[in-house]
Amino acid sequence: MWNTFILSPMVNVLIYVYDLILHNFGIAIIIFTILIKLITYPLTAQQVRGQQKMQGLQTSPKYKEIQKKYKDDKEKFAQEQMKLYKEMGINPLGSCLPLVIQFPIMIGLYQSISLAMASAPLQLLTLSRNLYAFIPASVLIPLNSKFLWMNLGLPEIASPNAFYIGGIAIPIMTILVVLTTFLQSKLMTPASNPGDQGAQMSKQMTLMMPIMMGFIAYSLASGLALYFLVSNLLAIAQYGVMGQINWSNLLPQKTTSKKKLSSKN
């Protein structure tokens, strides 16, 4: 089921793009990532709209009023909150579902890049069985995995042309992935009260995600690092086009929270 509906179509499109443009796997990954972002744009837009509505609700006087009123009765608060959602025509899962739908796409993309680079016999055998008849597989395999200084089938620092400074391989892609993931998390997090629980979680995610993505980009094939980088840049651009980038998140916020604390005291 997975192979038929997700993996096979993805890997075939990826290799079709490779065949169509320059026979370079790096360029194929970039174009393929752009295609996926374009296809999933309506879902992203829906997700953003859902987030906006939710944010609007949470800052509304009515919401704050019931929050204050039922601060000691969580059950009642939840009931009133649901009433409010209905009144304002908000589906609480509305911003979540598009994200869930994108999950299989992300996993499929990861697997199709990994499969197309087929670095072991069983992977190549699997690849041969997932290719459609119109793909001239015998001519194309093995795919040209050299891109810039990387061999996309290898971790960046294991590529023969990796950058060295003082005998140490510098993982440039990993650094770029960490930076863009951090930027993405920062810029795309909606403005919120630093004191609330959601904001604390967002702050932790902003730190954890770049570390996790950096680790994956460092240890797995650099083709995946290239996908992460392009995907991050496109996500930032997409949010920019939708006017959702929150530049204020890049500014230090410590002073604000200190002020708030002192004013409370």
Place this chain on the structure above:
Amino acid sequence: MNSKKILLLISLVLLSILISGCSSSAGISTSWHGLAVSPDIVYLSAGPQVYALDLKTGSEIWRYPDKPNAKGFYANPVLTPDGQLLLPSYDKILYSIDPKTRALNWSSVTLGNHLVGSPYVTNNMIYQPSSDGYIYALNMTGNIVWKKETKGPLWAQPTSSPDCGCIYVASMDHTVYSYDALSGDLFWQSPELGGSLVGTPAVSTDGVLYVGTFGSEMVALDATNGSIKWRFGTEDWVWSGPVLANKVLYFGDLSGYFYAVNAENGTSAWPNSIQPQNSIVDKPVVLEDKIYLTTEGDTLFILSTDGNIVTSRVIGGLIYGSPLITGDTILVAPTNFDSLLVALNLDANQKWTFTPAKK
């Protein structure tokens, strides 16, 4: 149907797709099991570990390393004439261990990229193909003597022929190369053959090289200059090299067809190719007037050399690798199966199986 039910239905479908995606083996880098045998011991590379087993009983003598190699699998092991067991590893290193004690003799430097193909050993030299496209010539203590680059990954075990002073290297760049075995100088390279080459070529005593291609062909090359002598079309990719016996080439393809082709002129030796079961990935073994063949299904087939199935034996799992015959024992190493190795007698009756104890 109200929106909640639709939402639930969509969620369930997505969840099931996700679960099947997470359990998909598409991203797993691995290979099938490999075998090497000395008179009393069989060496089995099974994913991230190598086992030495008593050939008579199938009991485990040792395993190497103690804990599975986290960096990947070991390709088909090779025993050298001077008593080393060579273990090419996906972690890019060639290991030499003592086959009796499993003590490490030496390990090579990193050989560029993953090692998927086995080394070829001749005249006190080791020729190790690497996925970085280089063929590495090492001395018997693992030091690099020379290396030469082809334009594609090397997965096929190189080969040679007596007195040519050369080694033949089949590359995934669709080309066969012949190098001077001592210096690495290029003697010749074949024309583009229309598909990747991952099987070890067969060489005849009268100077012809036979190689299967992903271009769905068996191709015969002049071993002195690499020119094409004839081509034989198949239904699907030919993964392995052929076996040459009595001037007939025996090989299969990924659609499961099995062929017998006259080595001299490239015509079919049988009126029709046969299709015993599933994909045929590795080469068969020809012993006297019988052909021992495994398919990706779960079965070992014994064929007569005129193309009739004499008998078959269900082993289990998925069988990608060749059977290995030593004395009166057939060894078959299935994957996706509890037993990593099954030993049978020449009539295909089971002698023993090996299932590793958990340690």
